[in-house]
Amino acid sequence: MASGTLLYAQSGGVTAVINATASAVIQTARARKVKVLAARNGILGALREELIDTSRESAAAIAALAHTPGGAFGSCRVKLKSLDADRPRYERLLDVLRAHDVRWFLYNGGNDSADTALKVSQLADEYGYPLTCVGVPKTVDNDLAVTDCCPGFGSAAKYTAVSVRECALDVAAMADTSTKVFVYEAMGRHAGWLAAAGGLAGNGPDAAPHLILFPERPYVEADFLRRVQAVVDRVGYCVVVASEGIQTADGRFVADAGGGKDSFGHTQLGGVASFLAGRVKDELKLKVHWTLPDYLQRSARHLASKTDLAQALAVGKAAVDYALKGMNAVMPVITRTSDAPYRWKVEAAPLDRIANHEKKMPKAFIRKDGYGITDAARQYLEPLIRGEAPPPYGRDGLPRYVTLKNILVPARLPAFEG
């Protein structure tokens, strides 16, 4: 095997299975005698030359990453701008890569990270530095182009479907004398993928969730409230799944409609579920409960989808394979080859087809009335939440999640202020 180092970094919001990808990357590289460094806190660690020596971690610890949520090396929310606008940072990045003999750079993230990996590869090319850049897909938002689905989404989708089913049973039991409307807020600022996954909790006109609000359709309050009342009249209670990204017809985010001050002048943090619950209470005078799972939905490794885990591992392995083959500026993507039985494979796609694109839900996935998912959506979504992959539990009743040592290699360059 060629000498040189592989640098791996995590980017953006973490998921229940991004560490599974990391685990596969490191295990695959180790099997091929390639040294792996991991940037601390994503691209920032690369800029700051804070590079974790993964060879200091035991084989057991690296294996345990596959069942540990969060981002084991730290992630970041930093988007590099264009090569021209951010040239000093790109050049610093190249300096750090060069200083540590990095020949393969794997960036595990979403659209922005694909863009960064692409630009780094262009810069390396410009400077004649031999570097292979591979993007590795990850996002609970499921909004990456080209790939059929994104590692991380399936587990968040499973969490959503199971949680909606469970709380719906609760509300059904209480509705006669207590809560009649329940609102579940799902992540998804621009696309309703996770809200749609909530639809897997039930099927049929009277099954929960009874109404789903998608960012792809305008929020029309009078229509929404009329439908809630109609469901309560017919079924006895109403479970609503709302995407955090729903907007009114004039393009304002409903989540921003609150944002007021409380009676003491303090900032009121709300969100969509809180807002909708308030409208139901004010206008329909119905007892309402609501939930904002927030980070729980993307870190619930205890409820990971086995399909999702397998794909997270597969893209990690493929990324190393591609890198070591010198396949530059690509990303391993999931290609669905069959719906029933569900079959998929990993293929290489050029980063420039993925960077900065955003995949919306197909129109055919949203029911004509705008408040539910279609059979086509079920056919797409259902395989992604299939199978269970629970973590091992300790005697204390808690999952055995691993914490790495994360020992940095000594810096070889002066500090960078950028």
Next chain:
Amino acid sequence: MASGTLLYAQSGGVTAVINATASAVIQTARARKVKVLAARNGILGALREELIDTSRESAAAIAALAHTPGGAFGSCRVKLKSLDADRPRYERLLDVLRAHDVRWFLYNGGNDSADTALKVSQLADEYGYPLTCVGVPKTVDNDLAVTDCCPGFGSAAKYTAVSVRECALDVAAMADTSTKVFVYEAMGRHAGWLAAAGGLAGNGPDAAPHLILFPERPYVEADFLRRVQAVVDRVGYCVVVASEGIQTADGRFVADAGGGKDSFGHTQLGGVASFLAGRVKDELKLKVHWTLPDYLQRSARHLASKTDLAQALAVGKAAVDYALKGMNAVMPVITRTSDAPYRWKVEAAPLDRIANHEKKMPKAFIRKDGYGITDAARQYLEPLIRGEAPPPYGRDGLPRYVTLKNILVPARLPAFEG
């Protein structure tokens, strides 16, 4: 076996395992050839003479109740008043019991339900109607007297500890450039049991959760904010678990401090986590996320504690045993006989020692500084979340929760307006 019917009813907020108790009740009674009716929507079904014929359900369906959350027959939030103040309703209840030859009444709930079961037994005695009343414990709040713990609590506690551990890993990965403070809101209006369970997620001064806010201690905002900042400075991020019931020193619920109007004059629904997050944002200028799991925490059968499940089944079986032995006005309670190894047994306790009492957390369970749990609390709590008892999953990736037919027996009395 004596002829006659057993009536079972569920009351108050449901849990992940109250149906397991129902499953054990029906299975135990069936084995002894006793007919079981279940009141629809708790005591209301008994008053309305809406009685479900459980013999119409298959053995498989009754077995599946043991892994199905919610309340399979419906529950209710109705508290009967004193015998004098609510005599017409108590007498109607007795009429319905008599009309269906009910000789054993099992009421599955919390303090209020124990009180109702006690009063029904007193009334039956007064009228010379041969009836054995048994209370069956259930509550995620863990606030029943006499019993060491309450079925339902262990599973909600496990959900809380696992969820806090998972979201803490998420925040740790994001803190460098994004979320620095995370607030998790736990149920518990009067006692901090579930918030305390969040403390099981980690141990040691730098482990999440870094701060726990209990209803047993006054909320002092300046002190809280100072501590949040100190943890962020020291650890890099801060995870807070807050009980929904925290109060200021003058006895006002913090959750009610919001309750304002948004900029459009709409009601703002908030809660404790939302409020605390707003204070952190306003005063410390730190990026903050928060979660309100709400019903998810008490319906998460997918994450049930095996200990809790075993206890929920055991009290169901014991309740039938006690009833058929004619042990009147008692409740099967959990007695802890050993901490290490954890051992417990079920014993009968008189309802009048349980009705209307409320068990607070012992002072010795809260750390001296007021922001964490002690080793004594860990020793008490840890066995209750021990062991996993996942439901079976279908090919669709969802738990196989059962829905009963819930067929009513024909009414024998005129309708009751009460």
